[in-house]
Amino acid sequence: MTTRPAVLFVCVHNAGRSQMAAGWLRHLAGETVEVRSAGSEPADRINPVAVEAMREVGIDITANTPRILTSEAVQDSDVVVTMGCGDACPFYPGKRYEDWELDDPAGQDIEAVRPIRDEIRRRVEELIASLS
Template sequence: MSTKPTVLFVCVHNAGRSQMAAGWLRHLAGDTVEVRSAGSEPADRINPVAVEAMREVGIDITANTPRKLDWDTAESSDVLITMGCGDACPVFPGKRYLDWQLDDPAGQDIEAVRPIRDEIRRRVEHLLTELPVAAL
């Protein structure tokens, strides 16, 4: 049984914000945190502009695929972070629940996605200060 905290990032399509957040957390936390992402209505593929924005900072999310949010994944996560889902992202009782209001990168060019990427990094860095993880 793992003692690592588990963080689940959720957005509607699991193609932009949640994938970038998962990429940042994996990059910054290494294997000290179990990182998951999912969507209430997953897209067919990750937003290529989100992939490009993350590649610019040395993080490769090209192998990731959007996944459907399911009860078991949410139930077994310690922290659930939703991103602009509104009512489409359910609240799971008994879990630490954060709602990060972030612009949606869908349909945006790289100039618009960079500030979203950078804000996600800032929030992930703050989240890491609150998780029970060993320093890298």
């Protein structure tokens, strides 16, 4: 029996980029990948513009809530994708780490968030291909 790879997306507030990435991965990979997201300083709620941008492409992330990044979440993941959290992410040997440089959607309007959403999709598609 093969176990599903676990992917953890991390950004500072776990309210925009990491939530959109988690939404894309769940949508595109289904049950083949275990999806997690967290933030080093989680916000109170998900960025409403990120929710709107994902709704435009048929993905509902409204029920998601920002979560605090824990060492256990990193240890239990096969791939850790960071998005602007810098040194806040714990490092464990043997884990695969990727750092995606993406604009922060915080405080931006929908026109500015759409290209971020689309770039995240492109990177998630590449990630899925690399996991197979």
